[in-house]
Amino acid sequence: MKRKKPSHTHDLLSIPWTPFVRCEQDPRDPESEIYLNSRYQVHLRRLKANDGGPDLIHLSFRRLDREIFVPYRDRMRIKDELIGPECEGVELLPARSREVDTSNQFHAWIIDDPTFRFPFGFTKRVVTEVALDGARQEPWPDSEHPADCLSEEEMRALLQQEKRKRS
Template sequence: MHICRSNIDREQWSKSIHQNVALAAFDLFVRIKDELVGPECEGVELFPARSREVDTANHYHLWTIDDPAFRFPFGFTRRLVTEVTIGDARQEPWPANERPADCLSEEEMRALLQKEQRRRS
């Protein structure tokens, strides 16, 4: 698990924390969202305060904004996809007929990571 605090300009989001947890079914949830609402619409899964919790059937709930121009004030700002496993970041390969044209190779990922490390130094 990776956790980092976010600095978001909007006051109501100033205390947000990004939690990155490996989830085998992530691509399935994205595919369902794409088919039901569209590939450029954004959605979120809310993990509510216990006082608002509803857990009656082990269902996932995704709230999606039906507007391809809408962007949440948190999250990533650019696209980055790969099927390369580097360190602890294990990625499953894309099915051959679904591999995106902009899917980065191992060489491209390593170059990007080195560039980011130099930028942070």
């Protein structure tokens, strides 16, 4: 039976972002630090390397309203605020034999070393809020607008430059 949403609910993502506050530890999860802000609850667990690899930080997070969509920029902000902007991590798409899908809970594994870089992924930063050639992009809120956010003119020049490189 489908649950009917109360008519008085509001869109959680429209609520202004507040800093994370550390909460009382949950006796069911004694190894995790728990943080809360206006939108999310995050469990942060530090994992020591057991195979000679780097130490990890496991982030398990969910929206407070338990809805299913967590925007990319919110996932990045959770990572940046709780671990650091220069740490890299992954949201793993596991083999079906290792899949855990029991609720609208999201997981990221972050390398606990801000100098570590994965041997894959993009090599430079490019951020914009312009939509070009049918692409869609969300505008940055004024309070979060990055200083290096590319304008439409800068994006078109960058795309032309990349096109010339491939030719």
